[in-house]
Amino acid sequence: MEKENKKKGQVMNIINKLSVVISVYNEEAVLDKMYQAVVPVVESLPCEYELLFVNDGSKDASPAILDRLAMESEKVKVIHFSRNYGHEAAMIAGIDYSTGDGVICMDADLQHPVECIPQILDAFHQGYEVVSMVRMSNKSAGLFKNITSKLFYKILNGISETHFEENASDFFAVTKRPAEVLRKHFRESSRFLRAYVQSIGFRKTTIEYTAGERAGGRSKYSLRNLFKFSVKAMISYSDLPLKIASLCGTSAGIASVLLIIYSIYMKIHVGAPGGYTTIIVVICFMFTVLFFLLGIIGEYLSVILGEIRRRPIYLVRDTVNLEKEQEKENE
Numbered sequence: 001m002e003k004e005n006k007k008k009g010q011v012m013n014i015i016n017k018l019s020v021v022i023s024v025y026n027e028e029a030v031l032d033k034m035y036q037a038v039v040p041v042v043e044s045l046p047c048e049y050e051l052l053f054v055n056d057g058s059k060d061a062s063p064a065i066l067d068r069l070a071m072e073s074e075k076v077k078v079i080h081f082s083r084n085y086g087h088e089a090a091m092i093a094g095i096d097y098s099t100g101d102g103v104i105c106m107d108a109d110l111q112h113p114v115e116c117i118p119q120i121l122d123a124f125h126q127g128y129e130v131v132s133m134v135r136m137s138n139k140s141a142g143l144f145k146n147i148t149s150k151l152f153y154k155i156l157n158g159i160s161e162t163h164f165e166e167n168a169s170d171f172f173a174v175t176k177r178p179a180e181v182l183r184k185h186f187r188e189s190s191r192f193l194r195a196y197v198q199s200i201g202f203r204k205t206t207i208e209y210t211a212g213e214r215a216g217g218r219s220k221y222s223l224r225n226l227f228k229f230s231v232k233a234m235i236s237y238s239d240l241p242l243k244i245a246s247l248c249g250t251s252a253g254i255a256s257v258l259l260i261i262y263s264i265y266m267k268i269h270v271g272a273p274g275g276y277t278t279i280i281v282v283i284c285f286m287f288t289v290l291f292f293l294l295g296i297i298g299e300y301l302s303v304i305l306g307e308i309r310r311r312p313i314y315l316v317r318d319t320v321n322l323e324k325e326q327e328k329e330n331e
């Protein structure tokens with residue numbers, strides 16, 4: 001359980017050790033630069049630290065560089081994945097293996113400024129447990145990426161119940177308790193960590209930062225990846241796509257009834273070729289039934305999805321005067 005100091009009704013987190021999780025995929029060009037930039041910052045902090053590098057199946061010299069850094073300092077910890085599992089998996093592994101009272105996830109390419117680390121620690125000290133780093137401008141992303149990212153958040157916020165911070169990045173920090181929650185509960189195979197971090201509650205704050213240029217190497221996120229990501233997020237956090245079938249069913253039903261009435265009216269008053277009215281009525285009726293059934297299946301699917309996600313029904317931030325065992329049973 002997180003250590004907290006309750007002074008004058010104010011809650012503050014005590015951070016004895018900070019874990020910095022850095023995901024690495026083919027980053028040989030920037031790793032040394034990153035290490036040299038981050039060490040003076042973490043050394044100046046009034047607490048212990050560990051640098052947790054997660055090598056996400058790099059095929060270049062990154063693993064060797066990381067091993068060398070780990071040889072030089074025991075504060076450097078390295079997790080080598082067996083293959084490339086993706087950025088999200090790397091961050092989750094980092095959180096899993098972290099031993100600090102606070103965990104910061106950041107990229108290896110220095111686009112997430114290491115100078116923000118003391119600010120994050122301050123936020124922890126002020127009692128915040130989830131710190132989302134919000135990108136002010138992304139110089140290297142280009143107009144297209146910036147516009148599509150804006151549009152994505154507009155749609156996602158429109159169709160889901162959780163509010164997602166626009167421009168929230170994979171740069172975030174959590175204290176021990178939310179880290180535990182992420183570790184335990186948010187392990188769906190189709191994950192969207194950035195969204196989970198924002199949806200778990202706790203005392204949250206945001207800090208703005210300016211994303212710089214990549215310190216070297218190339219971006220590993222292709223447009224195709226980003227598209228896959230967006231679809232995943234929407235499916236994870238909204239049932240609307242499933243409900244579209246019900247909506248179609250209802251509209252098609254109303255349209256069919258109108259068309260049936262119109263066709264019968266025309267048949268009686270104007271006359272129609274033999275069989276025409278019957279065909280129209282049968283087709284309309286069948287389509288209405290079909291959409292209606294699809295709608296029902298959609299509704300069931302949305303319930304089943306909710307169940308198999310096994311997300312917690314509630315999350316406890318802290319308890320007072322409760323036995324630990326009792327507390328655990330809730331989860």
Ligand code: UDP
Nearest residue numbers: 023024025056086087090107108219220221
């Ligand atoms: N990354 C990773 N696994 C991957 C792709 C990327 O661990 O499969 C890491 C990468 O090394 C970097 C971070 O995730 O530290 C962000 O990737 P990148 O800078 O390429 O993305 P961008 O900043 O262009 O969105």
Ligand code: MG
Nearest residue numbers: 107109111214
């Ligand atoms: Mg980057």
